[in-house]
Amino acid sequence: MKILNIVSAIDLTYGFGCTPAWWQLFKALYELGHELIVVPYYGKNVETLWWRGLQNPCSFESRLYVKLLSSLELLGTVFGSSSKSNKGAKKGFGERLARFFVQPKWRKLLVETLREERDVDAVVFFNVPLTHIRGLSKEIKKEFDIRIIFFDGDMPAVFPKYADSSRLLYSSYYIDADLSEYDVLIVNSEGVIQDLKDMGANEVYALHFGVDHEIYCPIKVENQSTDVFFYGHGTKFREDWIDKMITTPSRKLDGARFAVGGRGFEIDLGFAKDIGPVPFSMWRRQCCQSKVNLNITRHAHANIYASSTSRPFELAAMECCIVSNPINGLDKWFDINKEILVAKDENEAIELYEWLLSSDDDRQKFGRAARRRVLKEHTFQHRAKELVSLIKRAG
DSSP states (O other), X not given: OEEEEEESOOOGGGOOTTHHHHHHHHHHHHHTTOEEEEEESSSOOOOOSXXXXXXXXXXXXHXXXXXXXXXXXOOSSTTOOSOXXXXXXXXXXXXXXXXXXXXXXXXXXXXXXXXXXXXXXXEEEESOOGGGGTTHHHHHHHHOOOEEEEEEOSTTTTSTTTOOGGGHHHHHHHHTOOGGGSSEEEESBGGGHHHHHHTTOSOEEEOOXXXXXXXXXXXXXXXXXXXXXXXXXXXXXXXXXXXXXXXXXXXXXXXXXXEEEEEOOOSOOTTOEEEEOOOHHHHHHHXXXXXXEEEOOOHHHHHSTTBXXXXXXXXXXXXXXXXXXXXXXXXXXXXXXXXXXXXSSHHHHHHHHHHHHTOHHHHXXXXXXXXXXXXXXXXXXXXXXXXXXXXXXXX
């Protein structure tokens, strides 16, 4: 199968949350024998061994869009918002830019590519702003008998019904979107499927995150110098669980070595050491040299049923002993108390840490069981096969 993929961003340096997952998914599709063409909607193209890249026809416009909004303090992050009025201003600016400057160039690129390639089986949009490309799929279908799929990996946090204040602009992309343009919508959350159908989507399916088990593999370390480790970016909408699983336990467990990596930790971390951002090569080693690794998921993902994130699969693939906050649907992917542990409150977190830190055998047992589960069900090769099946179903 030959697939033309338009992805929000493919350059890892931009820091878009889903980009590492798209890399792993595309690599898995290549390994299964599929041919991929990848075009970034934001920023520059990246060539790899696994796909053929095309230049973003609006690379300048996309970077200008983000830069101008940021300079006007209308965006705190790429898709952030400070108020509903700002959301409307940003949305109007973005739609005008898209309609008059962006969409014509994208239409030209897609039509020329499909004419030149001739044998493309499907076009898949990954996390592209829906209102920016409104009507584009219908125009393509007038000339080409081709499947068109939209894949959103940021659910449920970007859906209007569940969006938090930092995602107001992104969620606005759904408000005036025509979801019926797409043969199939694919999302990482089972809990939003009916919402999308109610908005007019033809078919909606869940495809969860996974992991490349060859990249995220365990590293042998001489000693585990960290007792409890958490890595993430920002505390927003998980402050309560950071307090319950890090701040309070770090104060109450004498001598336990807690560490937190990443950025944006603007709350009290107790006695946990903030080690800052960690490059992937060192992050993997840090996880493996930590006795207990934490999975602390934000409110929307934790509460809307079966809304997957990458972190539990990554940690499991590295044979880490994982303690998670409660997540609605976590038992879909892992056997609780056999492959992953869940702390229901701060007292239970402390009890789990005390037990696990005293038993190397138990920690290793959980880590090995978690990786076995990943290898059996949750690699990106599994997800790639599911995606191909969904694409064929769209035909």
